[in-house]
Amino acid sequence: MVEKNSTLKLIENRRTIRAYSKKELTQEEINTIIHGAMRAPTAGNMMMYSILQITDQDIKDKLVKTCDNQPHIAKAPLVLIFLADMQRWWDYFSISKVPELCEEIGEKFDTPQESDLLLASCDALIAAQNAVITAESLGIGSCYIGDIMENYEIHREMFNLPKWVFPIAMVCFGYPRGDKEKIPLTSRFPQKFIHFKNKYQRLSEEELTEMFQNSDRKIVDKKAKNMGQEVYLRKTGADFTKEMRRSVKAAIKVWLSENDE
Numbered sequence: 001m002v003e004k005n006s007t008l009k010l011i012e013n014r015r016t017i018r019a020y021s022k023k024e025l026t027q028e029e030i031n032t033i034i035h036g037a038m039r040a041p042t043a044g045n046m047m048m049y050s051i052l053q054i055t056d057q058d059i060k061d062k063l064v065k066t067c068d069n070q071p072h073i074a075k076a077p078l079v080l081i082f083l084a085d086m087q088r089w090w091d092y093f094s095i096s097k098v099p100e101l102c103e104e105i106g107e108k109f110d111t112p113q114e115s116d117l118l119l120a121s122c123d124a125l126i127a128a129q130n131a132v133i134t135a136e137s138l139g140i141g142s143c144y145i146g147d148i149m150e151n152y153e154i155h156r157e158m159f160n161l162p163k164w165v166f167p168i169a170m171v172c173f174g175y176p177r178g179d180k181e182k183i184p185l186t187s188r189f190p191q192k193f194i195h196f197k198n199k200y201q202r203l204s205e206e207e208l209t210e211m212f213q214n215s216d217r218k219i220v221d222k223k224a225k226n227m228g229q230e231v232y233l234r235k236t237g238a239d240f241t242k243e244m245r246r247s248v249k250a251a252i253k254v255w256l257s258e259n260d261e
């Protein structure tokens with residue numbers, strides 16, 4: 001490993017912050033975070049995302065409920081929703097008469113498909129992580145909320161989202177309450193299980209077992225006899241995940257639908 005410079009130290013010491021001090025963020029700080037997000041790499045320099053800042057306390061309170069009852073959302077001084085956004089480009093294509101051009105040259109004019117949703121989601125998430133690191137450099141902590149992908153119909157209505165806009169991630173920001181260094185850094189799997197060269201390596205039973213040695217994960221669910229059962233019961237098979245699956249299916253159905261909603 002190379003000697004740690006200030007950027008490497010920042011990345012190494014980041015931890016998710018869920019308890020925020022009451023200190024508000026200044027407009028300069030918010031602008032700096034948004035600017036940092038917008039300097040992120042973006043496919044084809046197309047910026048296939050939008051950033052929705054939630055300033056209304058009632059909406060934050062509602063998000064607590066629609067995002068799996070997470071009270072820290074309501075207490076975060078800055079809440080940003082990162083939207084995968086293809087609407088802007090397709091509206092621009094429309095006013096630019098791209099469908100007419102396609103007709104003229106005998107090309108099919110395609111509307112956004114699954115790949116466009118994934119690419120726009122890549123853009124939005126990379127921008128979100130740039131926002132996280134920018135905030136971190138100002139001493140401002142953050143917490144991703146993946147549950148924004150749940151309750152698609154409610155969020156669509158709440159935020160007036162057209163069909164080619166999908167909320168892929170929400171991030172809460174705020175100065176940490178208390179000493180953030182006291183929050184232990186979470187462990188990661190050893191690199192050899194994550195980093196492969198040239199070919200994907202499917203892990204054997206022994207390797208999968210070894211992967212969990214030295215992990216800081218704890219078995220909490222009384223029904224779970226091992227870590228696989230624990231993670232399935234509390235995450236992958238939990239009610240919030242079931243809702244996320246339902247919600248994302250519904251969103252993709254709208255994204256791919258023929259009718260112009």
Ligand SMILES: Cc1cc2nc3c(=O)[nH]c(=O)nc-3n(C[C@H](O)[C@H](O)[C@H](O)COP(=O)(O)O)c2cc1C
Nearest residue numbers: 014015016017018070143144145146147169185186
């Ligand atoms: C896509 C994504 C979604 C997440 N969703 C939530 C969430 O809904 N609520 C929450 O408290 N933390 C959430 N987190 C934070 C993770 O729980 C956290 O990153 C993880 O436990 C590792 O801890 P660390 O960030 O402190 O290293 C999310 C993180 C990511 C990347």
